[in-house]
Amino acid sequence: MTYTPRFNYTPERSAKECVWLWPTVVHRAAPGQDQDFALKIEQQALRPDWEPSPLQLGFMRRLVSLYAPEGIRLDPEMLALSAAVRALG
16 A cells, blocks of 8 residues: 655635635734735725735735635624624723
8 A cells, every 4th residue: 555645735816706705804813914905905905996006915925824724704793793802891
């Protein structure tokens, strides 16, 4: 019996998928450049005609793979509610 290695190839995420997972990235991003970039993209993505540039999409894919590798989207409304409850004490 011979061993055949298996390669786990994951295709690159589309821009639409990155934007869908972006609330998770914003919530989990490390303070500094990652968080600053995530917040800027979050603002830009609110425009209905916005499309990321190829460079932006590359960074978005990197951050999604780093902060949302499992592909689970955190609900932005629940995050806001959680932050409001924490602020109350």
